[in-house]
Structure formats: structure tokens, C-alpha cells
Amino acid sequence: MKNLIQPIKGTREFYPEQMALRNFIYEKVRAVSQAFGYQEWDGPYIESIDLYAAKSGEELVKKQSFVFEDRGGDLVALRPELTPSLARMIAARQNELTFPLRWWSFGPFWRYEQPQKGRSREFFQWNIDLLGVDSPEADAELIAVAAAFLRSVGLDPRRTAVFVNNRRLMDAQFDALDIPHEKRLEISNLIDRRSKMDSAKWDANALELGLNEKQLDAMKNVLGDYDLWKKNEELVRLFAALEALGVKEYVQFDPNIMRGLLYYTGTVFEAFEISGSLKRAILGGGRYDNLLADVGGQPLPAVGFAMGDVVIGIILQESGLVPEFHPSPASVLVTVFDESMLAKSYALSSTLRRAGVNVMVYPEPARLQKQFKFADKMKLRIAITIGPDEAEKGQVAVKDLKSGAQQIVPEDAAVEFVGHLLESQ
RNA sequence: GUGCCUGUAGCUCAACGGCAGAGCGCCACACUGUGGAUGUGGAUGUUGUGGGUUCGAAACCCAUCAGGCACCCCA
Incomplete structure (x- = not known):
């Protein structure tokens, strides 16, 4: 026993009981995706590093990807995310596909992170995207898909919520506060971390990034203004659509949601467990209207989100929502x-x-x-x-x-x- | 990459310088044509690994490996 070769750090071993949980998540994901008319698809599990170097953040490519040299000497990566493959596959057939396009996928991904609660190096991820429509109603549909999923696994609005913000709205606030463009990325990252930090430390960090006292106070007012969405026509339409779609009770406006990824252009959202042990996003996504053009296709508006299997799996188990395990399929x-x-x-x-x-x-x-x-x-x-x-x-x-x-x-x-x-x- | 914590039976853990143990699980029997309950008995360990201190180390020290948690980043 002592001489067993250990599994690679951060990889997953699915004994039948864990496999049943993975399949449970997959079945629910599929049912919800299909209920909204999305088609299942998949891309390669290994890709040229160049695909990610073009658009993913440096952090993701250089530090978080499993990269190796193939026998021909080319650098390849185990896919750390799906969106670049999606963008390429769509760009390659942009003239023959029927838009709007609704696609979903569930498959393995790899990121070289420190494994801890809710994070492994090998994980399964649900991706779902709507391409070819630029409207708050399209954004609302994706949020409704997310909410419908939470509802279908038994997580109610008291336990989980989808928090929504809008990058354009926040940019307008930054403009009003005269915050220079080159600082906005770092400030956005800091805003993302606000809920995890104590407020004095957060203030100190903000000042360190170059905000003055006046800007800091004004920024804190903005981040505490949960009615800010009423000033933004996109968000007003978004919430009207969410009400019509019957998922409004799951969704809250939150100006503190920024999301790290660079390519989001409008609506952004993340789902969290409200009072659980895990302060990690269950799923996250938003609108990314420039990506197709960035990889060399015709410009195409898009909105989508991704959900990893690890966090939702823990929440389902801790909430007692996993169906009873049947060891044998035989009766x-x-x-x-x-x-x-x-x-x-x-x-x-x-x-x-x-x-x-x-x-x-x-x-x-x-x-x-x-x-x-x-x-x-x-x-x-x-x-x-x-x-x-x-x-x-x-x-x-x-x-x-x-x-x-x-x-x-x-x-x-x-x-x-x-x-x-x-x-x- | 940084910090903190933890490695003892299949699992959860106790023993905290003086004979390595308990509960659960496992196996057998009570009951050789019938599961769940109960009782009785049994097996299982180079105490993660390597070195050091000591009359004596699971315990103390050093190194190393592995895991957990947090930072970073994010699904």
C-alpha cells in the first residue's frame, strides 16, 4: 500500500459515488441547457499555446496552464478555458452557421493552481454562450439559464443568488470620479476582493493605488449604492426581462461585481452561495462583444458564463441535495x-x-x-x-x-x- | 510562488518522552437454504520518508515528501 504511485497533485479520482455526483451535475446542466434550446458541442482538449497567448490574460497562460512540448517541438497546452476555442470554431465557419447561436458544453479543463477547497487542477466546466445578439434581453436569458440551473438542483433564492453589474455603468462612474484608465484594471481587481477584506485594509490599498481621499469616499458611495442600476437603461431592461423570465428572485444588482477577465464589455454576473462555508463563485460570466473580432473573425456580440463542477459539487453535498447513491445499477x-x-x-x-x-x-x-x-x-x-x-x-x-x-x-x-x-x- | 496547520490500522481519531490503542468498517462463528439486528472471537501498523537528540522517540530537533487552509488567481 505504501508503495502506491500517487495520483498527480490536483487531479480527480471519481470512485463510483463521486462519478454519480458528476453525472448528476451533468444531467442537470444538460436538461437546463436543452430547455432553453442550446446545442451541445465540444472543442479539443489540447490546443496550441498561441490560441491563449492571443487573448487570455498573461496570468492564465504563463502561470496557470499545463504547457508542454509535443514531439514536433511545438508548445501545446491542456485547455485552461473554452472561450478561445469557441471563438476560433465560430470564426472558421462564421458564414455558414445560423445565428443567433446557442451552444453549451461540459468537459474537462486544467489549471495549474494550488489545490484547496473548491479548487483543483483538473475540473469539469459547463460553458454556455449565446452569440449574435447584442441586447439586455440576451444577457437576461443567460442569467435565467443560471438561475434555472440553481432552481433545478434545489438551491433556492435564500441560499444562492446571482449578482449582476455592468462594466459600462462602472466605467461611467470611473469617468465621473476622474479615475485614469490605466488604473482601472487594478482598481477593478481590488473591488472584486472587497468582500473578502476588512474595510480599513481595503481603504489603505485603494489609497496605495493612487486614489485620493475624495475619490475613495465617492467610490465607496458608488459601491454601496444598490439603486445605481436604475440610472442605467441596459440594466433597467435587463431586470424587466428577468422578471418576465420568472427568475427575478434569484438576481440582485451589486456594484462590487467586476470580474477579473479582461474581455468583458457590458453585463457581468456571478452566482454565490449566500451563507455557506465557501466564498467562491459558483459560476460567472458576462458579455464579451469584441472577442470574435480579436481572434480574426467578423465582429460578433456574445454573452455567456462558465460553471466549474467543484464548487457546486461541494455546495450540493453540504446542502444535502445530492440524490441517494445507488451502488449498483442492477436491481x-x-x-x-x-x-x-x-x-x-x-x-x-x-x-x-x-x-x-x-x-x-x-x-x-x-x-x-x-x-x-x-x-x-x-x-x-x-x-x-x-x-x-x-x-x-x-x-x-x-x-x-x-x-x-x-x-x-x-x-x-x-x-x-x-x-x-x-x-x- | 508566499504563509500557517496536519501526516498513527481500510476510515475517523486517541496515546504527547516509558508495552501503539479505541470506535466504525472488514473477516469468521453463533445460524452449513437467505440480507438488515444482536452477541462472541479474529486479522490489520517499519506511527509518510530520511537523518539527529535520548538509556528509551509516534511524541523533541532538522531535512524531505504528501495533504489541508489562506494569499495570488479564478470555474
Whole structure:
């Protein structure tokens, strides 16, 4: 045991129970995506480093990507995000695709980070994007998709919320405060961290970045003004659309949401658990209208978001929202009484399978006690035994493991009897 | 890359300089044609690794590896 080679730091091992959670998230993601008419797609898992160097932030490419040299000497990266692949694939077929385009994807990504709660180096991410429409209503649709997902997994508005802001609105505030353009990125990053820092320290940092006292006070007024959205026509329309879409109770305006990524141009949003142990975004996204042109395509407006599987997985578990784990997909165990009964047991299992029942056969003769214990641990519904007594009369013993009742039925009636038992939940 | 914390049985942990233990789980039996409950018994460890201090180290010191948490960044 001590000599096991350890898995690579930050990678994920999905034992059946974790796999069930991953599949649960995937199923919910798919259902919501399809409910809004989005098409599933995927890109390559490895890409040339150049794809990211063109537009992703330096941090993401240089420090957070798994980069290596292939046998031809080219630098390739395990994809740290999907949007550049999306932009390229769309640009390559821009004249043949039918817009507006609604695409979603769920697949693995890699980032070289320090693993900690809510963060691993290998993770699955849901990406969903609407391309070709530039309107607050399109932004609202994506936020509605996010809210619909939260609702579908059982997270209600008391527990989770989507916080919305708008980059253009904030830029107008920066203009009004005479904050120079070259400082806005750092100040935005600082605003992003505001909820995690104590206020005195935050103030000190802001002054250090070059704000004067007057600007700092005015900035704090802006960041505390939760009615600021009423001054922005885009946000007024956005909230009207959210109300019509039936998700308004999930959404709040918050001027402190900035988001680090450089390419956002308008609406930005992030979903959080309101009172949980985790101060990490469940999902985040926004409008990015310049990206297609940046990678060499025709200009194309776009809005989308991404959700990692790690944070939502922790929240679902901590909230008790993960469905009960069923160790085995089978509902029936056919026991093996002894060597001479092996063939009969296999034959019965085959008959049941052809009738559409998921069936396991105990793989060797063993004490029935052991076999029933196994069936119990695997949470199977039914155990069937064919011993000498049954075999002699052409019968089988069917036991309902939930009620404990066992019934002897003719062999050729077994399929029907098992079917009834399984239907009776 | 920086800081703090933790590595003891399959799991959760105790022992904090003096014989390495408990609970859960596992296996067997009570009960050789039937699971969940109960009882009895049993197996499992180079105490992460390497070195040092000491009559004596799981414990103290150094190094190293691994993990967790936070910073950074972000899904």
C-alpha cells in the first residue's frame, strides 16, 4: 500500500459515488441547457499555446496552464478555458452557421493552481454562450439559464443568488470620479476582493493605488449604492426581462461585481452561495462583444458564463441535495446455490436481461448468507435463489429485499413476477 | 510562488518522552437454504520518508515528501 504511485497533485479520482455526483451535475446542466434550446458541442482538449497567448490574460497562460512540448517541438497546452476555442470554431465557419447561436458544453479543463477547497487542477466546466445578439434581453436569458440551473438542483433564492453589474455603468462612474484608465484594471481587481477584506485594509490599498481621499469616499458611495442600476437603461431592461423570465428572485444588482477577465464589455454576473462555508463563485460570466473580432473573425456580440463542477459539487453535498447513491445499477441478484446450479442461475439472469431487467449473478458458489449480505450492501431490490428444491419443481425463489417477503414462483413466471415487484417501487 | 496547520490500522481519531490503542468498517462463528439486528472471537501498523537528540522517540530537533487552509488567481 505504501508503495502506491500517487495520483498527480490536483487531479480527480471519481470512485463510483463521486462519478454519480458528476453525472448528476451533468444531467442537470444538460436538461437546463436543452430547455432553453442550446446545442451541445465540444472543442479539443489540447490546443496550441498561441490560441491563449492571443487573448487570455498573461496570468492564465504563463502561470496557470499545463504547457508542454509535443514531439514536433511545438508548445501545446491542456485547455485552461473554452472561450478561445469557441471563438476560433465560430470564426472558421462564421458564414455558414445560423445565428443567433446557442451552444453549451461540459468537459474537462486544467489549471495549474494550488489545490484547496473548491479548487483543483483538473475540473469539469459547463460553458454556455449565446452569440449574435447584442441586447439586455440576451444577457437576461443567460442569467435565467443560471438561475434555472440553481432552481433545478434545489438551491433556492435564500441560499444562492446571482449578482449582476455592468462594466459600462462602472466605467461611467470611473469617468465621473476622474479615475485614469490605466488604473482601472487594478482598481477593478481590488473591488472584486472587497468582500473578502476588512474595510480599513481595503481603504489603505485603494489609497496605495493612487486614489485620493475624495475619490475613495465617492467610490465607496458608488459601491454601496444598490439603486445605481436604475440610472442605467441596459440594466433597467435587463431586470424587466428577468422578471418576465420568472427568475427575478434569484438576481440582485451589486456594484462590487467586476470580474477579473479582461474581455468583458457590458453585463457581468456571478452566482454565490449566500451563507455557506465557501466564498467562491459558483459560476460567472458576462458579455464579451469584441472577442470574435480579436481572434480574426467578423465582429460578433456574445454573452455567456462558465460553471466549474467543484464548487457546486461541494455546495450540493453540504446542502444535502445530492440524490441517494445507488451502488449498483442492477436491481436483481441471482444467487448461485452450488456448483451444479451455476448454469441455471446464469440462464435465468440471461432471460431477465432480455426482458430489460438489470441483473447480476453472484460470480461463484458461496454461502447464501454471504450472497444475501452482498445484495444488501449493493442495495439491490430483489434476490433470486434456485436451489435443488426449486430446480426439481421448475421453480425459483424470489425475495423482495425491501419487505423481506419471499415467494416461490414457476420458472416461466419469474420475469413477470420480477417486473411487478420492481414496478411496485 | 508566499504563509500557517496536519501526516498513527481500510476510515475517523486517541496515546504527547516509558508495552501503539479505541470506535466504525472488514473477516469468521453463533445460524452449513437467505440480507438488515444482536452477541462472541479474529486479522490489520517499519506511527509518510530520511537523518539527529535520548538509556528509551509516534511524541523533541532538522531535512524531505504528501495533504489541508489562506494569499495570488479564478470555474
